[in-house]
Amino acid sequence: MKRLIVLGAIWAMSCSDASAPLVSSDLVTGDAILNPLTSAPGDSAVGEQVFVDRERGHCVLCHVVEGLEAEFQGNVGPDLSDIGNRLDEGQLRLRIVDYQIVRPGTVMPSYYRIHDLYQVEADYGGTPILTPKEVEDLVSYLSAQAVKPNDG
Numbered sequence: 001m002k003r004l005i006v007l008g009a010i011w012a013m014s015c016s017d018a019s020a021p022l023v024s025s026d027l028v029t030g031d032a033i034l035n036p037l038t039s040a041p042g043d044s045a046v047g048e049q050v051f052v053d054r055e056r057g058h059c060v061l062c063h064v065v066e067g068l069e070a071e072f073q074g075n076v077g078p079d080l081s082d083i084g085n086r087l088d089e090g091q092l093r094l095r096i097v098d099y100q101i102v103r104p105g106t107v108m109p110s111y112y113r114i115h116d117l118y119q120v121e122a123d124y125g126g127t128p129i130l131t132p133k134e135v136e137d138l139v140s141y142l143s144a145q146a147v148k149p150n151d152g
Contacts, residue, residue, distance in 0.1 A: 032090030037132035047141025084146030
């Protein structure tokens, strides 16, 4: 009987990632993470690279940004051409870190989450998709995607 309990516990632990969240719930205010994840400011140019890079964000797979020099922009997610008008930096940050908190069941990946993930290849377990700096770079890039009042 003890052997079955031990085997059951081992099986249960192998089915989910018991890692602690990288961003604790006390850092979330409403639908935003108000404070940057790093002390260094985000770099919009690097954020654009993260947005299109297959090995990092690859946001362009699902989203489009008007004027972005990238082939095959997606249409699964919303158009982000004016996202800087719709969401502030804190809201963008939370959506990049873990949109599941805002919209449970979304298909958007959680780019800075390592807990409660399933079917993660062993080489990638315990490692978020993006670094804190890359999150901030992406926040900087997306914040700049805004239609100016005189742009129409």
